[in-house]
Amino acid sequence: MTNRERVFWAGNETIAEAALRAGCNFYAGYPITPSSEIASLLSLRLPQLGGVFLQMEDEIAAMGAVVGASWGAKSLTATSGPGFSLKQENIGYAIMSETPCVIIDVQRGGPSTGAPTAPAQADIMQARWGTHGDHSMIALTPCYPVEVYRETVRAFHLSEKFRTPVMVLIDEIIAHTTESFDIPKDNELDPVHPRKWYQDQFGENSFRPFYDFFQGKHIHITGLSHTEAGFATTAPSTIQRGIEHLVNKIELKQSEIERNDCYLLDDVDIAIITFGSPGRASKAAIDTARAEGIKVGLLRIITFWPFPTTTIRTLVDNVKAVIVPEMNMGMLRGEVERAAMRRDVKLHGVNCVGGAPIEPQQILDKIREVHRGL
Amino acid sequence: MRTEIRFAGVGSQGNILAGEWVAQAAHNMGLNALQSPTYTAQVRGGPTSVDVLIDKDPIGYPRLTSIDFFLCLAQGAWNLFGTQLKTESVVVIDPNLVTKVTPGPQKIYLIPIIQATKQAVEKPVYTSAVSLGIFCRLMSTIPQEQMIRTIEQHAPSGTVEKNLIAFRAGWDIVSSVTPVPRDELAMASV
Numbered sequence: 001m002t003n004r005e006r007v008f009w010a011g012n013e014t015i016a017e018a019a020l021r022a023g024c025n026f027y028a029g030y031p032i033t034p035s036s037e038i039a040s041l042l043s044l045r046l047p048q049l050g051g052v053f054l055q056m057e058d059e060i061a062a063m064g065a066v067v068g069a070s071w072g073a074k075s076l077t078a079t080s081g082p083g084f085s086l087k088q089e090n091i092g093y094a095i096m097s098e099t100p101c102v103i104i105d106v107q108r109g110g111p112s113t114g115a116p117t118a119p120a121q122a123d124i125m126q127a128r129w130g131t132h133g134d135h136s137m138i139a140l141t142p143c144y145p146v147e148v149y150r151e152t153v154r155a156f157h158l159s160e161k162f163r164t165p166v167m168v169l170i171d172e173i174i175a176h177t178t179e180s181f182d183i184p185k186d187n188e189l190d191p192v193h194p195r196k197w198y199q200d201q202f203g204e205n206s207f208r209p210f211y212d213f214f215q216g217k218h219i220h221i222t223g224l225s226h227t228e229a230g231f232a233t234t235a236p237s238t239i240q241r242g243i244e245h246l247v248n249k250i251e252l253k254q255s256e257i258e259r260n261d262c263y264l265l266d267d268v269d270i271a272i273i274t275f276g277s278p279g280r281a282s283k284a285a286i287d288t289a290r291a292e293g294i295k296v297g298l299l300r301i302i303t304f305w306p307f308p309t310t311t312i313r314t315l316v317d318n319v320k321a322v323i324v325p326e327m328n329m330g331m332l333r334g335e336v337e338r339a340a341m342r343r344d345v346k347l348h349g350v351n352c353v354g355g356a357p358i359e360p361q362q363i364l365d366k367i368r369e370v371h372r373g374l
Numbered sequence: 375m376r377t378e379i380r381f382a383g384v385g386s387q388g389n390i391l392a393g394e395w396v397a398q399a400a401h402n403m404g405l406n407a408l409q410s411p412t413y414t415a416q417v418r419g420g421p422t423s424v425d426v427l428i429d430k431d432p433i434g435y436p437r438l439t440s441i442d443f444f445l446c447l448a449q450g451a452w453n454l455f456g457t458q459l460k461t462e463s464v465v466v467i468d469p470n471l472v473t474k475v476t477p478g479p480q481k482i483y484l485i486p487i488i489q490a491t492k493q494a495v496e497k498p499v500y501t502s503a504v505s506l507g508i509f510c511r512l513m514s515t516i517p518q519e520q521m522i523r524t525i526e527q528h529a530p531s532g533t534v535e536k537n538l539i540a541f542r543a544g545w546d547i548v549s550s551v552t553p554v555p556r557d558e559l560a561m562a563s564v
Contacts, residue, residue, distance in 0.1 A: 008401040116415045177410040180401045284435040360435050
């Protein structure tokens with residue numbers, strides 16, 4: 001008996017199906033290109049499976065509904081740039097109230113309305129810093145269809161484990177590309193029961209108790225700084241403990257969360273560091289450059305936040321130059337520079353923000369140029 | 375071997391649907407297939423294209439870099455998406471809709487696709503099926519019977535028969551067309 005099922009799905013369809021695989025039983029959203037197919041598919045599938053689909057009056061309300069529903073359900077919303085901006089305040093509420101939920105951001109050109117049907121990767125800093133206040137963030141940036149499936153499921157698992165909103169950032173190319181692939185069926189993808197999981201982990205990943213609504217428990221949920229009982233406090237030591245908890249529960253567990261894809265990275269002169277869909281163009285460029293005798297390899301970041309600082313520092317210390325292709329003006333490049341902690345590192349960007357994907361030839365040209373200068 | 379296919383035109387002509395069905399047929403044959411549409415925020419009338427990649431091996435870069443088959447139904451789409459062609463690319467245009475062509479090494483099939491669709495099934499809405507017939511006849515990528523099966527499976531209910539008539543019209547019209555050197559068309563465009 002085969003352990004695999006071959007499908008022909010677009011990225012948005014893959015996300016919807018993966019969410020159901022993870023046990024998602026609540027979706028609230030407001031349609032926005034290029035994410036709308038996720039809502040469209042779940043509006044059919046969730047009611048069939050006994051779940052709830054809500055189209056709310058706007059993006060803000062949709063995020064509010066997701067936060068509320070998460071106290072009893074596994075919740076999802078999907079959006080794109082302008083909607084992602086509107087959701088930020090309620091994402092902060094989810095962080096502060098330690099409410100597990102998953103947010104899909106299908107990145108399109110911005111700022112503002114921007115280029116709704118064109119790909120971009122310029123929300124990656126907003127994912128980390130879009131809401132105010134000290135906190136950490138988990139954001140995943142898959143590339144290939146099977147990875148989109150796995151990482152969407154993993155987003156639900158991580159959100160339950162760490163009691164925090166988890167983001168999956170793809171772009172218009174991934175969302176709208178329909179492709180043949182095998183659905184993985186292994187145990188890693190089995191749903192985890194949120195409350196049981198939480199009770200097992202209590203005290204480690206949760207500052208205060210977490211019970212479903214309507215189960216006979218007294219619960220108090222607030223966006224104010226609060227005590228371990230869930231009630232507002234102004235006591236500096238308690239507030240300090242709470243905020244340190246929000247940051248440390250993720251930052252100190254980086255090794256559990258970090259995931260990268262490495263390609264031909266042993267003994268390289270030039271490292272390409274990228275995330276999301278430019279990973280495919282990068283691999284194609286590397287194959288051509290390798291055939292020309294250039295020692296170049298790829299580190300593709302799958303867990304973008306928390307940022308793989310140590311992994312990148314180690315890599316940069318062992319190469320002569322780094323190329324960072326990304327569909328923004330240098331957001332990842334800045335993080336790589338920060339991680340490297342070296343002023344002499346040769347960092348080269350390939351930055352496309354016009355709505356066209358980065359082509360292998362553009363990366364290959366940069367590899368050759370950098371190689372000539374070594 | 376990697377095969378690269380692009381259908382282009384304006385929104386509502388059914389070009390994206392044609393690409394979806396080619397990719398679906400290839401997937402049904404057990405090949406690795408990928409289709410990726412490009413369109414604008416306009417509901418109708420904006421330039422659209424669909425890129426289809428078919429390969430026995432896993433597909434790397436998901437967009438086209440060296441096109442094997444290009445069918446275009448609008449001047450604006452030709453200007454935007456008529457790139458990445460190689461000398462041996464099979465190129466089809468509707469000469470009523472693409473009238474200005476720049477020089478190049480390819481040979482181009484001039485097929486009045488919209489007109490042929492109206493003649494075959496009266497409504498231009500079946501243009502995508504005519505395009506598929508042309509594609510199947512000119513390329514050996516998808517066998518005719520596989521394409522027909524895919525149309526039967528995926529055409530909206532009540533439209534299968536007309537889609538198949540349109541498909542056969544596209545298949546048949548190819549035999550009456552001889553490709554013209556692109557340079558000659560470019561001279562005539564000036």
